Amino acid sequence: MRSKPRWWLLPFLVLALLLAFLLDLLSGPFPLKLSEVFSSGARKGSVDALVLLEIRLPRSILAGLVGACLGLAGAAMQGLLRNPLAGPGLVGVSNCAALGAVITFYFGFAGLAWYLLPLGGLVGAALGVMLIFFLAGREASVLGLILAGVAINAVASSLISLALNFSENPYAMSEIVYWLLGSVADSSIRDVAIAVPFMFAGWLCLLGSGRFLDALSFGEEGAQSMGFNIGRQRAFIIVGVALTVGAAVSVSGNVGFVGLVVPHLIRPLVGAEPGRLLLPSAIAGAVMVLLADAAVQLLSPQQELKLGVVTALVGGPFFLWLVYRMRHEAV
Amino acid sequence: MIPSVKLDRRCLWLTLLILCYLCGGRTQAAERIVSINLCTDQLLLLLAPVERISSVSFMAANPVYSAYAERVGQIPLNHARVEEIVAFDPDLVLAYELSDRRLVRLLRELGYRVELVPGAKSLEDVATVIAHTAALLQQPAAGAELLAAMDRQLDPGRAAPADPRPLAVIYAPNGYSPGAETLPGAVLEAAGFANLSDRLGNQYGAVIPLEQLLRHQPDLYIIDDQEPNMNSLAQKKLRHPALEKNIAASATARIDGRLWSCPTPMVAQAVAELRDLR
Amino acid sequence: MSHIQIEQARVVRNGVAIVDGVSVELVPGQVVGLIGPNGAGKSTLMRAMLGLVQLDAGSCRLQGRQLESWSMRERARQMAYLPQNTESHWPLLAARVIAMGRLPHLSYWQRPGPGDQQAIARAVQLAEVEDLLERVVTTLSGGERMRVNLARLLATGAPSLLADEPIASLDPYHQFHIMEIFAEHARSGGSVLVVLHDLNYAARFCDRLLLMDHGNSVIQGAPAEVLQPEILRRVYGIDTRWVESEDLSLIVPVGRHRSHH
Structure with missing residues (x-):
């Protein structure tokens, strides 16, 4: 594998982010007449302005934020567990977050205070990360990690169904698809507002852990002997992953494979350094989810596909290829 | 187009008569009726006297979904499960056209009489369904009364x-x-x-x-x-x-x-x- | 003043004393060899000196001050550690691995300065890894990778180097090379503690040896005092013989000792 830091990576990703954001903003059931929007800035009643500001903009912003969270959390988890398969979806952290969000949402807690829904996601995600950490062990083998992930995913998704079953709501059962596959359709600025504080806090935790993740390349004792308080640093990352994944999942469901695929694509371009991987993975995650959301709207503008279907269609084959390659490298 | 409910009425009465004849000829009026669907529950509560109703579904008692919840009173509730239904030993089970097919087949195999009430896509359908159900229950007079009341309420709309x-x-x-x-x-x-x-x-x-x-x-x-x-x-x-x-x-x-x-x-x-x- | 001084160290795990009452001192200018059979407690003693393992009894001083009173980061500037398994988890560039040696000197958002670059350049020169810088560490041979990791240790600028079996699986050329780097570090005022299995390298490159067995210190002193055939027979269960050849004296294992269990 060629692995060399590329100077053009960040400018390229920022440009891609801008383009993907614009593409997502412009895709929808109808072409948006931009002239209408701008000429009628003062005219509040314009439908195009309403559609752009209240429907498409919140949706695209949320897609970007969710993607950034998942890409960043994936990069951080892979660094922490020193395992290239440790995406938040594959090891069950996303489903645990969804479980936390489902419980707070369907049993009415989410209505009590704005922060309770993302908090529910956060608690679920934190439990998920801790569970995978203690179940798979620190020096997790690929097999151990995947097995633990399968178990956590199975338990979490069946508990989601159970919780939805118990909620006295005629729509709850059909909404299981949203929680397991994810979507940003029809999200409003309120969804963005409740998730953003948690997401930003998580980004700070994770982006500040770059140096520690670098040192962790040499094992836990290696990192300790390089001056890092491993318990505190690890807790920092667990909290960061819980904040980002918890907030993202509680407002968009479980959009799979982003946290797995994105760090993989970026890794060779940053010389495989776990610390340098973080920021580009966040941006590339945003690009991936924005493109997936644009694809969702282009493929079926009326009866919308779930976002997770598109990311899984990209991520699934990628994962197969990864497994294939790892088998051959192991031999 | 405003539906011309009255025009179709003649046709309807004829159907009703034939149905009455068929049902009446075949069986006695059912005395232990169980309904397993919200829509058949409501029709049953409207058309049959309480003493002939053995059970209605739990939805019928929920005033959010059932327009006639107050009529349920002491009538036992069911959750459309075969063991519950069999326990009432019904001589007529009312189900909806789209009710669980496996449940309906099982009940029929066990020898119970299951009648499927069709759904409605138009106001004419509503009249047909009410007439059909009234016939099944051998309550044609109650059915006719409901239809007449409905007609009266719809009448000003003919403008x-x-x-x-x-x-x-x-x-x-x-x-x-x-x-x-x-x-x-x-x-x-x-x-x-x-x-x-x-x-x-x-x-x-x-x-x-x-x-x-x-x-x-x-x-x-x-x-x-x-x-x-x-x-x-x-x-x-x-x-x-x-x-x-x-x-x-x-x-x-x-x-x-x-x-x-x-x-x-x-x-x-x-x-x-x-x-x-x- | 000694760099690191551990006294009467005792480490107990699951009711068994893995290290029991061992004292050793790292002083400037000296390479100390830590030898003993497998499971003697050498690695645990080394990790206790680094503060990676809690002492159950005894004390450890770094630059004359209690080890506990140093922060993790300060410790990392004084002692650099090379664990047994140096395999990197990611395909990193060798140049970046060496640069990571400066991590104990950088705060979270700080970029490496000219001082850091200078330390890195010096380490690269000492470890002779100039032509490996653009290589990916996972593609390097064992010896090359060890030199890169050693360069990372040297780049920290720590006075004390602690290495756990650094030459165990290397070819003789690299074994000599690594040991020479340690000797050079000591000559320039540093201190080195190195776990070794090869008694000849221990005799040749170490100023002092500590022989451990079953968690205890058997003997400590100059190589000639420690590497006596009767002591080695007792500890390792092997018969050895000193062989003189021109200006060299070599210790040669001749076989297992019969009565050893």
Whole structure:
């Protein structure tokens, strides 16, 4: 594998982010007449302005934020567990977050205070990360990690169904698809507002852990002997992953494979350094989810596909290829 | 088009008579009737005396979904499970056309008489279903009475509708909007509105994306949300700020979903209520 | 003043004393060899000196001050550690691995300055890894990788180097090379503690040896005092013989000792 830091990576990703954001903003059931929007800035009643500001903009912003969270959390988890398969979806952290969000949402807690829904996601995600950490062990083998992930995913998704079953709501059962596959359709600025504080806090935790993740390349004792308080640093990352994944999942469901695929694509371009991987993975995650959301709207503008279907269609084959390659490298 | 309910009536009475004859000839009037569906529950509660009803489904007792919940009283409730149903030893089980097929087949194999009541897509269908059920229960007089009352309530609607018809949209949780080939769609038409769902080509109804809804700027939003205080994503969609802003600028009505969720005489009240909004 | 001084160290795990009453001192200018059979407690003693393992009894001083009173980061500037398994988890560039040696000197958002660059350049020169800088560490041979990791240790600028079996699986050329780097570090005022299995390298490159067995210190002193055939027979269960050849004296294992269990 060629692995060399590329100077053009960040400018390229920022440009891609801008383009993907614009593409997502412009895709929808109808072409948006931009002239209408701008000429009628003062005219509040314009439908195009309403559609752009209240429907498409919140949706695209949320897609970007969710993607950034998942890409960043994936990069951080892979660094922490020193395992290239440790995406938040594959090891069950996303489903645990969804479980936390489902419980707070369907049993009415989410209505009590704005922060309770993302908090529910956060608690679920934190439990998920801790569970995978203690179940798979620190020096997790690929097999151990995947097995633990399968178990956590199975338990979490069946508990989601159970919780939805118990909620006295005629729509709850059909909404299981949203929680397991994810979507940003029809999200409003309120969804963005409740998730953003948690997401930003998580980004700070994770982006500040770059140096520690670098040192962790040499094992836990290696990192300790390089001056890092491993318990505190690890807790920092667990909290960061819980904040980002918890907030993202509680407002968009479980959009799979982003946290797995994105760090993989970026890794060779940053010389495989776990610390340098973080920021580009966040941006590339945003690009991936924005493109997936644009694809969702282009493929079926009326009866919308779930976002997770598109990311899984990209991520699934990628994962197969990864497994294939790892088998051959192991031999 | 306002449905010409009266014209079809002759045909209907004939069917009714034949049915009565068939049912009457075959069996005694059922005495231990079990209904396992919200719609058949309501028809049963309307048409049969309480002492002949062994059980209705648990939905029938929920006033949010059942227009006749107060009539349930002490009648035992069931959850449409075969063991519960068999325990009542029914001589007639009323199920809906789309009830669980395996349950219906099993009950029939066990030797129980199961009658499937058809659904309704129009006001004529409602009349047919009521007549059909009345015949099944051998209560033709009660059926005729209900139909007559319905006709009386619908009568003022026969006045020519304002032209052009105002554009209305029924918006249910998930953004679902029923079209012409549904009971709510028929009610909307009878009340003199044009249905946005029809205009978009959704005869049977479909999800209308929020953006599309805003573009068509309907004159009337009819929000069909039976339990607005529940927590679901489906209902959260009805509280989207863009929709709220747009709704504030046009007419809105909340309709009691019980009025048109089943083929009962309540549909006439739904027509009357909507007609008043025009 | 000694760099690191551990006294009467005792480490107990699951009721068994893995290290029991061992004292050793790292002083400037000296390479100390830590030898003993497998499971003697050498690695645990080394990790206790680094503060990676809690002492159950005894004390450890770094630059004359109690080890506990140093922060993790300060410790990392004084002692650099090379664990047994140096395999990197990611295909990193060798140049970046060496640069990571400066991590104990950088705060979270700080970029490496000219001082850091200078330390890195010096380490690269000492470890002779100039032509490996653009290589990916996972593609390097064992010896090359060890030199890169050693360069990372040297780049920290720590006075004390602690290496756990650094030459165990290397070819003789690299074994000499690595040991020479340690000797050079000591000559320039540093201190080195190195776990070794090869008694000849221990005799040749170490100023002092500590022989451990079953968690205890058997003997400590100059190589000639420690590497006596009767002591080695008792500890390792092998017969050895000193062989003189021109200006060299070599210790040669001749076989297992019969009565050893």
